[in-house]
Amino acid sequence: MGAASNTDQAAIIDSAIKGISHIASLPEITLKIIELVEDPSSTAQDLHKIISNDPALCSRILKVVNSAFYGLPRQIGSINRAIVLLGLNAVKNIAIAASLTKLFRGGDLCPHFSARKLWIHSIAVAAGSKLLCDELNLGLPDEAFLAGLMHDIGIMVEMQAMRNELIQLFEELPIDGDGVPLADMIEHEDRIFGANHQQFGAALCDTWKFPKSFSYVTGHHHDPMSLPKSNRRLACIVYVADRLASQADYGFRLDLQSTEISQEILDELGMNEEQLQGIRDGLASAYEEVEATFN
Ligand SMILES: [Fe+2]
Numbered sequence: 001m002g003a004a005s006n007t008d009q010a011a012i013i014d015s016a017i018k019g020i021s022h023i024a025s026l027p028e029i030t031l032k033i034i035e036l037v038e039d040p041s042s043t044a045q046d047l048h049k050i051i052s053n054d055p056a057l058c059s060r061i062l063k064v065v066n067s068a069f070y071g072l073p074r075q076i077g078s079i080n081r082a083i084v085l086l087g088l089n090a091v092k093n094i095a096i097a098a099s100l101t102k103l104f105r106g107g108d109l110c111p112h113f114s115a116r117k118l119w120i121h122s123i124a125v126a127a128g129s130k131l132l133c134d135e136l137n138l139g140l141p142d143e144a145f146l147a148g149l150m151h152d153i154g155i156m157v158e159m160q161a162m163r164n165e166l167i168q169l170f171e172e173l174p175i176d177g178d179g180v181p182l183a184d185m186i187e188h189e190d191r192i193f194g195a196n197h198q199q200f201g202a203a204l205c206d207t208w209k210f211p212k213s214f215s216y217v218t219g220h221h222h223d224p225m226s227l228p229k230s231n232r233r234l235a236c237i238v239y240v241a242d243r244l245a246s247q248a249d250y251g252f253r254l255d256l257q258s259t260e261i262s263q264e265i266l267d268e269l270g271m272n273e274e275q276l277q278g279i280r281d282g283l284a285s286a287y288e289e290v291e292a293t294f295n
């Protein structure tokens, strides 16, 4: 496909998003939750009313809230209580995360790629993003977690909308015996699809009417410094978590030729090597916790 013009590329992205109605439509209840929280006149009672209609979602949210990952001093027994303690926005983000699991289902696509591997990678990046957020005292743990969970969702768009081309891509991408790519997957995506998973992911977040910060992360997790300074912090966090997860060998990593973390990005976050090592040390148990909660 070569270098697609901007108009061609917009059409390619649009048709991919349209072609995946089954992935592009989040469960109706999740869309309702997003709408409600974006509406400034909504109250905790409104959110409670919606979530209470779905007992399975209710119990999953409480499981997340009560997990050691949250570290709350006491068990929370009701959604109302969770909203009071964590806030409307946090419970919304947890509810969305809890409903995303099913999007990552699907068998092995080819020897090097499966939705399962991408899911393992995504929950490791989600766990790492939350740890980074806590370490840096940014106060956005739920947003960081959800952004990490969704950062590579553009690959699921490709898998759903252009399955055969994605298989072709992984057949053509040179990969060494340790599963390390020897060429840039993004260049291969641009050549084969006319766009890459960052753009598909950002378009999906826009279609879902997620807050803009999520399109920045999905759209720029490989080059966060290309974002304006005021929009780049969360993308930098997910960039670091992406590399930490891959260094520790959690699932999919074919879009990273190197897992090295740029000094410029550590400086941007104001992080030192010692803090980074702290996150590395905490990642395995944070991953286990999330894995157990979301399965
Ligand atoms: Fe990626």
Ligand SMILES: [Fe+2]
Residues within 6 Å of the ligand: 121, 125, 151, 152, 242, 255
């Ligand atoms: Fe990734």
